[in-house]
Amino acid sequence: MSRNIVKKYKKKAKESTGFILPFWNNVFELLEYISIFALIRVVKKKLTDKNLSYRFVEIWVFSNLIVSITASIAAYSGISIAVSALIIGYGMLRVFEIIIYQINVLLFHPYRLS
DSSP states (O other), X not given: OHHHHHHHHHHHHHHHOOSHHHHHHHHHHHHTTSSHHHHXXXXXXXXXXXXXXXXXXXXXXXXXXXXXXXXXXXXXXXXXXXHHHHHHHHHHHHHHHHHHHHHIIIIIHHHHOO
């Protein structure tokens, strides 16, 4: 049922859209590739297999959890400014990656389906 709704939505969206929806779709599709996650997947070509891809995503999420806990402990224990700047830079990149991914999933992936 939901697959039919998505197909109907996509067909209707393609028929009635001007240039704004396709423009932002292309912008966010491009922004999706500006992340460490996408870079690692490009470097590791073998991650295109579904089983390896799922495992990689789980490892990616769990390792980011470990890095964030370690960074929090390090920040409270008094680290150098250089390491602190590195942690902040990585955190900003992760927040950017998560925001772009969520916008893509919520708004544009249904538009791209079929």
